[in-house]
Each structure stands twice: as C-alpha cells, then as structure tokens.
Amino acid sequence: MKKTETKRAEIIETAERRFREAGYNKTTMAEIADDLNMSAANLYRFFKSKQDIAAACCERCLGERGECLSAVTKQQDLSAGEKLLAFVLEDIRYTFERAENEPKINELIASVTHNRQDIVISKLGEQCELIAEIIEQGNLSGEFNVVDVMKAARAIHSSFTLFEVPIFLPLFTREQLEMMARDLVELLLMGLRKR
C-alpha cells in the first residue's frame, strides 16, 4: 500500500492552506500536525524539513499555472497564432490573479525558488514544451514553417519573462502588459509564419 504518498499529499494540502492564510513564517509545524491529528515529530517521517513542505507546496502551485497554460493550448478552435497570444495573456492573467489574491503564496514561491532552483527550471521546461506544442500545430496546419521547434520554443519562452514575474507588476498596469504582449506576439508571428 502506498499510504505514504497519500499522507504526503494531505500534508501538502493542509500546509498550503495555512501558508496561504498566514504565510510561511507564521505557520508552525505543530499547527500543521494538529490539523492532521498527528504529532509534529511525525511530520518528519514524510518530509525532511519545513522547507521541504514549502518546496512541495511551491511545486504544486507552479504546476497549477502549468495546468492553466496547458488548458489554453488544448483549446480546439484556435489557430496556432491565436493560441500563442492566448498563452501569454493567460500567463499575465495568472500572474495578476496570484499577486492580488494569494500574496502570501507568492512570497513563499519567491523564497523557495532561491534555494530550490531545480523546481523552477523544471517548470520552465514544461512551459517550453507547451509552446513547442503550439508551434508543432502551426507547422502541421501549414500556418508556420519552423525548422527547429524546440529552439524557437525556448526563444519565445525567454521573451515572455516580463509577463511571468511578479516583481515587474508595480512598473506596469495590466493593460500595459497586455498591450506589450499583443505587440510582441504579433512580431514573433511574423517571424514564424510560412512565407
């Protein structure tokens, strides 16, 4: 029986609820344990440290963004070009949503990603994959004519950095960012399209 994984998931869920409301520093291992009717010591059979629980929460949150972006790329009725735009606009939407509604979680992510870069890099890779899928679709439909799909996907993904990172939010309004994203995608599409 793999009860262990179930327990781990429960711990992550419980901890995340606390982190969301009180932040990382103000939630204690004892509280998390209490919520699950166990002792604090017992948490350590499932996670090496509190930081590790936070890292798991962080990974789950980043995964959530990935799912939102994935949902966009799975829409049937959009051309590849439209999907690319939808992708970046969804990225912006999610960035703002998180910043406004879950500021504590954002802090958590910022802090965790300092130590655990592997998590970020892995999630970035997944996003590149999604963009690569969009490009593939464009190639198949004849919309695009891209030779090295992954290379293009990485390049495009790197160009979206501004729209993913909350530190830039104070510099621009959401409308400004959306405008910049539209203009950028328009330009990128000119380079991708078959000619």
Add this chain to the structure above:
Amino acid sequence: MKKTETKRAEIIETAERRFREAGYNKTTMAEIADDLNMSAANLYRFFKSKQDIAAACCERCLGERGECLSAVTKQQDLSAGEKLLAFVLEDIRYTFERAENEPKINELIASVTHNRQDIVISKLGEQCELIAEIIEQGNLSGEFNVVDVMKAARAIHSSFTLFEVPIFLPLFTREQLEMMARDLVELLLMGLRKR
C-alpha cells in the same frame, strides 16, 4: 555660478565609491562628508536625504548601462540585424559584469528601484529609444520594413527582460543566456525583415 551642481556631482561620486565598497547601509553620512571635508549637516543643503543620494547614484549607474548600449548602436560597420544582436549581447555582458564585480551596487539599485520606480521607467524608455534607432536604420537601409517603429521597439525591448535582470542569473550560465539571446534575435529578425 552653478557651483551647486558641481558639489552635487562630487557628493554622488564620493558616495558611490563608498556604496560600492561597503554597501548602502554600512556607509554613513559622516563618512561621505569627511571624504569631502565638510560636515554631515552640510550634505543636506545638496540632498534631501541619504536615500536621495542613493537614488542619484542609481541613476548614474543605470545611465552607464545606457551609454554602453548606446555605444553599440553607434557602431558604423554593423547592419541593423547585427546591431540588435550586439545590443542584447552587450546587455548580457553588462549584467554579468555588474553582478560579478559590483554586487553591492546591484543591491543598491534593487533597493532604490523599489521606492523610485520613475527612475527605472525612464531608463527603460531610453533603451526603447535605442532599439527604435536600430529599427530606423534597418528601415532606411531597406533591411527592415517596419511600419510602427516605436511599437516594435517596445515589443522587442520587453522580450529582452530576461537578459537585463540579475535575479535570473543563478538560473542560467552566461553561455546559456547568450544562446537564448541569439535564437531570440534570429526569430525577431525574421519578423522584422522585408519580404
């Protein structure tokens, strides 16, 4: 006589030397004043606060990056496409250079830009101008065929964010960033070029 401006410049220069070596928090107004053979109180005739001196230093530093980038765009023997690549590679070079050799100044900039966003926005605007100049050149030489130059410049500049911000440095090697920059510029140029 505009002795005042001269004095302000001296103060900025002196303060920057201290900030570079000891960081913002570990340099005192008294030390800066001593270096200039004046009293700390007298500094306040030239700057409203220590933060304001820091802001002025910050502005100078950001201006320095602008000058480096400007120098690239002024090179005579490069096509517009080559200049765009040179621009972003210079941006990366400067980012790494600063991070390695002047970490304290980087902290200063990060801290100042939290309060004084106007400074950052103004400098970002100047960089857009430089990119616009490159596009103009491309249009004139027949290399490009861009209708709305500033719109394209802003879009391109936003796509360079990853290469300008030191927080991403731990995630990638310089070689990786340079590779991404090359691929991105290649893609952008496909969109810009006359067809």
Add this chain to the structure above:
DNA sequence: TTTGTGAATATTCAATAAAATATTCATTAT
C-alpha cells in the same frame, strides 16, 4: 517490522535597550 509519540536539543523569532546614525535646527562665519 511500521507508525507514532513526548521529551530533549538546536535554531530561530521577538522584544527590549543601548549604541550608532540620519536628520533638523539654532547659531556662527563669510
């Protein structure tokens, strides 16, 4: 064995006071 705990220890946090420093101001010098 596996699952779990309470108690011991190590680490971090928070409150306070002391010291250092930023800022203001009344006064002097030029």
Add this chain to the structure above:
DNA sequence: ATAATGAATATTTTATTGAATATTCACAAA
C-alpha cells in the same frame, strides 16, 4: 544674504536574551 557647523533630536541598527519553534531521538504502540 549664503555657506557651513556643532549640538539636539529622531530614527535605525545592533546586541542581548527569553520565548517560540524546528528538529532529533529514544522509546512505545500497533
């Protein structure tokens, strides 16, 4: 007047230490 200062005040760091919390561990229950 303008330029400048030393001393007074306000604010920010630093050091300290007691309390809170994370982590470990020896042992117990299943």
